[in-house]
Amino acid sequence: xxxxxQIACHDCDLLITIPEMEENHTLFCPGCRCKQFTKYKQAxxxxxxxxxxxxxxxxxxxxxxxxxxxxxxxxxxxxxxxASQEMYAQGFVLLAVLVYAFILLLPTLYLISLLSLLIxxxxxxxxxxxxxxxRLIGYLLPWVMVEVFVVGVLVALxxxxxxxxxxxxxxxxxxxxxxxxFTLTAxxxxxxxxxxxxxxARR
Amino acid sequence: xxDAKASPSPDxxxxxxxxxxxxxxxxxxxxAGIACCHTCHLLSPVALEECxxxxxxxxxxxxxxxxRTLALIITAILFYIPANLYPIxxxxxxxxxxxxxxxxxxxxxxxHGSYFVxxxxxxxxxxxxxxxxxxILWLCYATSKQSRLSKAELTRLYRATEFIGKWSMIxxxxxAILVALVQVSGIMAIExxxxxxAFAGVVIITMIAAxxxxxxxxxxxxx
Numbered sequence: 367x368x369x370x371x372q373i374a375c376h377d378c379d380l381l382i383t384i385p386e387m388e389e390n391h392t393l394f395c396p397g398c399r400c401k402q403f404t405k406y407k408q409a410x411x412x413x414x415x416x417x418x419x420x421x422x423x424x425x426x427x428x429x430x431x432x433x434x435x436x437x438x439x440x441x442x443x444x445x446x447x448x449a450s451q452e453m454y455a456q457g458f459v460l461l462a463v464l465v466y467a468f469i470l471l472l473p474t475l476y477l478i479s480l481l482s483l484l485i486x487x488x489x490x491x492x493x494x495x496x497x498x499x500x501r502l503i504g505y506l507l508p509w510v511m512v513e514v515f516v517v518g519v520l521v522a523l524x525x526x527x528x529x530x531x532x533x534x535x536x537x538x539x540x541x542x543x544x545x546x547x548f549t550l551t552a553x554x555x556x557x558x559x560x561x562x563x564x565x566x567a568r569r
Numbered sequence: 570x571x572d573a574k575a576s577p578s579p580d581x582x583x584x585x586x587x588x589x590x591x592x593x594x595x596x597x598x599x600x601a602g603i604a605c606c607h608t609c610h611l612l613s614p615v616a617l618e619e620c621x622x623x624x625x626x627x628x629x630x631x632x633x634x635x636x637r638t639l640a641l642i643i644t645a646i647l648f649y650i651p652a653n654l655y656p657i658x659x660x661x662x663x664x665x666x667x668x669x670x671x672x673x674x675x676x677x678x679x680x681h682g683s684y685f686v687x688x689x690x691x692x693x694x695x696x697x698x699x700x701x702x703x704x705i706l707w708l709c710y711a712t713s714k715q716s717r718l719s720k721a722e723l724t725r726l727y728r729a730t731e732f733i734g735k736w737s738m739i740x741x742x743x744x745a746i747l748v749a750l751v752q753v754s755g756i757m758a759i760e761x762x763x764x765x766x767a768f769a770g771v772v773i774i775t776m777i778a779a780x781x782x783x784x785x786x787x788x789x790x791x792x
């Protein structure tokens with residue numbers, strides 16, 4: 367068997383022998399110069415704590431007003447979920463489901479699946495269905511669009527800022543915090559890192 | 570920053586016989602009969618058929634990569650037509666109803682002098698989807714023919730395409746927020762339009778197409 371001393375570059379398929387790596391160093395493919403993975407310091411601990419922080423932020427983002435819109439004495443305040451609910455009410459069911467999935471459902475599923483793997487590993491117990499969860503995480507990640515949503519909100523605000531007074535709610539800031547923690551988590555718990563944790567846990 | 574040294578593949582010669590007379594890139598895992606698992610990236614002899622770590626099917630290259638990518642790109646192009654013809658949202662302001670398509674929305678911002686927003690919307694909704702479609706078509710072509718760009722440059726182009734894919738969703742999120750927020754009874758209301766669905770289709774299908782494309786095929790081509 368190959369043991370785990372070698373990887374193949376996912377872009378050019380060059381065989382690479384993993385050298386001795388110091389912490390926080392990144393391995394690049396010598397053939398096509400693409401990034402392979404970074405070896406982070408205390409990766410397991412930081413993944414768990416960032417993922418938990420992201421979850422807490424996400425809960426907070428759902429409990430407060432997201433944005434308020436005031437014009438001619440009338441006020442309209444929306445929560446985060448309403449971003450997809452209003453489309454549903456207008457009959458765009460598919461679109462509403464997609465928006466809901468991309469900004470709330472899939473990231474939540476990702477964080478919960480990741481924690482269900484990492485917390486037992488940290489406590490030296492065996493996680494439940496690690497292979498299934500590991501594969502699920504790989505399928506979920508490309509469809510998480512939380513950072514795109516934040517930029518979308520900002521563009522939408524620029525669009526309406528001349529029409530009315532906009533008040534950015536606490537929920538928005540919580541969501542921004544969630545995006546930051548989510549990105550950190552996904553960065554540290556890279557595919558390479560994730561599967562080496564799973565492999566060690568199965569032994 | 571640290572680079573690894575490429576190492577020739579040892580002790581896997583017995584599997585070379587399993588590979589058909591296809592050519593693979595020099596020093597590549599495939600040329601040694603080693604498959605890199607699609608799911609967990611573990612290396613194992615392709616003869617095992619299933620990844621010993623995550624049970625995924627092993628392939629040296631994604632099966633029917635080019636055909637699947639092309640089929641998806643054609644679908645995306647078809648979706649792109651209604652996405653531009655139909656209105657993406659309808660604004661009602663004091664009883665006055667205006668429908669705007671993606672392009673007329675951009676033009677509106679230019680007329681208002683908001684060049685920055687116009688640029689963001691134009692890049693995300695017009696430039697990126699079109700560039701993605703063209704780049705993926707070009708890459709499919711480049712796997713079989715000589716190209717003016719080097720393999721490394723084409724690979725960088727592919728990586729950029731894959732990275733940028735989901736950013737086209739900006740426009741859909743903008744519509745979602747506007748539709749939810751701008752609902753002041755009797756004064757103004759915004760409704761989503763048919764084009765939003767078609768456009769979401771374009772974004773999702775091009776994302777899958779980019780994922781289906783196996784960039785390693787380009788490195789198998791002999792210079």
